[in-house]
Amino acid sequence: MKLLMVEDNKSVSEMMSMFFEKEKWEVEYAYDGQQAVEMFSQDPDSWDMITLDLNLPKMDGMQVNAAIRKISKTVPIIILTARDSESDQVLGLEMGADDYVVKPFSPITLIARIKALHRRAELNLSDKNLETKADTNQAFDVKTDHFSLNTKTREAFLCGKMIEDLTPKEFELLKTLAQKPRQVFSRDQLLQLVWDYEYYGDERTVDAHIKKIRQKIEKVGPQVIQTVWGVGYKFDDSEVEKR
Numbered sequence: 001m002k003l004l005m006v007e008d009n010k011s012v013s014e015m016m017s018m019f020f021e022k023e024k025w026e027v028e029y030a031y032d033g034q035q036a037v038e039m040f041s042q043d044p045d046s047w048d049m050i051t052l053d054l055n056l057p058k059m060d061g062m063q064v065n066a067a068i069r070k071i072s073k074t075v076p077i078i079i080l081t082a083r084d085s086e087s088d089q090v091l092g093l094e095m096g097a098d099d100y101v102v103k104p105f106s107p108i109t110l111i112a113r114i115k116a117l118h119r120r121a122e123l124n125l126s127d128k129n130l131e132t133k134a135d136t137n138q139a140f141d142v143k144t145d146h147f148s149l150n151t152k153t154r155e156a157f158l159c160g161k162m163i164e165d166l167t168p169k170e171f172e173l174l175k176t177l178a179q180k181p182r183q184v185f186s187r188d189q190l191l192q193l194v195w196d197y198e199y200y201g202d203e204r205t206v207d208a209h210i211k212k213i214r215q216k217i218e219k220v221g222p223q224v225i226q227t228v229w230g231v232g233y234k235f236d237d238s239e240v241e242k243r
Helices: 010-023 033-042 061-071 086-094 107-133 168-178 187-195 204-217
Strands: 002-006 026-030 049-053 077-081 099-102 147-150 155-158 225-228 232-235
Touching: 002 010, 002 033, 010 026, 010 107, 026 033, 033 049, 033 061, 049 061, 049 107, 061 077, 061 086, 077 086, 077 107, 086 099, 086 204, 099 107, 107 187, 147 168, 155 168, 168 187, 168 204, 168 232, 187 204, 187 232, 204 225
Parallel strands: 002 026, 002 049, 049 077, 077 099
Antiparallel strands: 147 155, 225 232
């Protein structure tokens, strides 16, 4: 794995370098936001993972995240933040980050998060490689009265209109819900099914991704992801009238 660690605190980078070496990962370091964007943009496809501090000189982490997402919608990003503000963490997820870790963090915890996110990304890439060899005109994998989803083409449609710009995580989350219409999923269940590991009870990442999916759904049709208060979320298009 080739990882870009964006971190202005060199003591943190030096500490993590020992753990990265143990994993035999190829790691490069950027110490300000501008340097990070320049390093990534030189060869975007070469990077397998980015850890991104939010408090950076020249360009802050949010700006860096936005710039990277303009170049690549799929490279996994874990934001690292010393901020206590919940809004910063949720905003990072809404802007396309895949995970976050709050400082001070255990190096072992960060390594575990990186491995889990990388494993999920590799599975998605493997599926995508298989899709290029398959007949993309096959039947939809998920189909209800008004919704359809094809994992081979990574496309989802509501009322015959494509839901545009779904990130890999958003696609998997929507697929998980739509595969079992009207079944209620708790946030913990969705964390385990979509992210493939425990988030230590932190459910805000699910809420942030649901919010983004809803915004994209509303561009093409009525809302089909419903909140079940005190429990979680469900997919239900039974009341939708086709436009």
